[in-house]
Amino acid sequence: MRSIFIPFLTLLTFNVLMAQEHAHNHGRKIEFPDVPGYHTLKCDFHIHTVFSDGNVWPTIRVEEAVKDGLDAISLTEHIEYQPHKQDIPHPDRNRSYEIVKDLANVYDLMIIHGTEITRDMPPGHSNAIFIKDVNAIKVDDPVEAFREAKRQGAFIFWNHPNWIRQVPDGKAKLTDLHRQLIREKLLDGIEVVNDITYSQEALQIALDNQLTVMGTSDIHGLVDWQFQIPQGGHRPITLVLTEERTPESLREGLEAHRTIAYFNDLLAGYQEPLEMLLKSCLVVGKATYEGASSVVEVQLSNEGDAPLILQNKSPFSFHAHADLVTIPPHDSIKLEVKTGQQLRDFELTFAVLNAVYAPDKHPLLSWNVVVTP
Ligand SMILES: [Zn+2]
Ligand SMILES: [Zn+2]
Structure with missing residues (x-):
């Protein structure tokens, strides 16, 4: 029996090693070249942890981002939805950011303070990033929540406008409330890519209303499993073309629409930055x-x-x-x-x-x- 088992295990070990070697050769880190005059930063601004409805501790999100070679992330817990409250009864909605913010120095990763304003449609869900205090955004009126985020200096984007649970035909469409948010300059961007979906209607809405094109993972479980990293997959991200590798410059690049959503081998963005990247x-x-x-x-x-x-x-x-x-x-x-x-x-x-x-x-x-x- 033993003599049969040993070669089998040896072969298994060999295969595992070969698989690791294969993965290593092709590189898990997402890599795109810089473009003339700009850095190409790899960013994921839509991530959950156990502090809302995600399944992992905040530090794991940082380690995943480092493995993926990202330059910037934001942990964006739902303000209004906290299903693990019985186990983690933390009333401070800034907590997941607080836990990881100092790791930014350890790993050379920008960690941007953010949150997900989580409402029925309209307006649906939206991420506010570059904020100061999530607790102050926890107000009843959705427009007031956007206004408070803006008072804190937020960049706000509409999340998964194609989410089948909120729009059964999967087609992103503007409502009067969205038009009001755009008029009041409370909405800066829109997810054209969310998790494993791409929305061409959202891309058209971005172009028609001068919103920034965003691509995010909206990860709740493990990045490796959801996006099949061992099989060569990658998480959806936003590539941002920036003058410097700083949060301020990142913010400027987002506002200037210099972004490309990268998902499933697809690159989507405004024509000029997209062509710069491809060139x-x-x-x-x-x-x-x-x-x-x-x-x-x-x-x-x-x-x-x-x-x-x-x-x-x-x-x-x-x-x-x-x-x-x-x-x-x-x-x-x-x-x-x-x-x-x-x-x-x-x-x-x-x-x-x-x-x-x-x-x-x-x-x-x-x-x-x-x-x-
Ligand atoms: Zn959402
Ligand atoms: Zn989300």
Whole structure:
């Protein structure tokens, strides 16, 4: 019996080690390049712990964020919903932030004080971040709650406007109350991505009302389980393009709409920051002709965590691809372009199909490729 079991266990151990090695090689940390003039900060501003309806202690959220390579997080407990109250009868709604705030120095992670204003629709749920005291926001009238958060200097965004429990057709739509909040400048952003959902209606609402595009995990359990990290998944986040790596600069980037929601390989945001990010992700390497051939070989690299799914919009066709070209994350491909004659330089133009700057609108980007003689 023993002789059968030992090789089995050894094999099992070997497989586990191999799986860890595999995960390590590809990296769990979410990585995107900086763009010219800006840092690309990785942020998750919608997270729960046992101090509302989450299942873990606040410090675990910090450790998860560090593992994911995030730059900033916010623990956003429901103000009005505390199902673990019998076990954790803490009346101070700032408590989860208080527990972790000093870890910001230990881990070089920005921890932004926040909360979730939790109401029926309308207005539904909203996160207020960059606040000072959650307890003061605990008032009956929902508009008054927004006003108090704003008095504290909050940046406020509408959470999961597509939540089926509040909008059964899954389509985000503005109500008169939302229009009032926007008019009073009490609403700054909207979740286009929440947990495992993407809302193109929310993206349109953002564009129509100059709201910031947000993507968040809204994690309640473990990030590893919900987003299948061991299988190569990632939590949804907001990439914010900032001048400095500081809370003040982060705030400025959010208000300037320099954000991209990243979810399930999809990148969604306003056109300009989205194109800046994509331009920095795709790096054109050496281009050469072989002998007298007019088929040029170009090295294309992807420096980001999202694959780049490209559709050819150039006048040239390819020698080994149809019109679709995918560059995996942190990898490169060799593209053979039939330019008809040997050129000194030429344009490559692609639509990036896994990126959207409006519902079903994909950025069209061009690269000037200079041929090495
Ligand atoms: Zn919510
Ligand atoms: Zn939530």
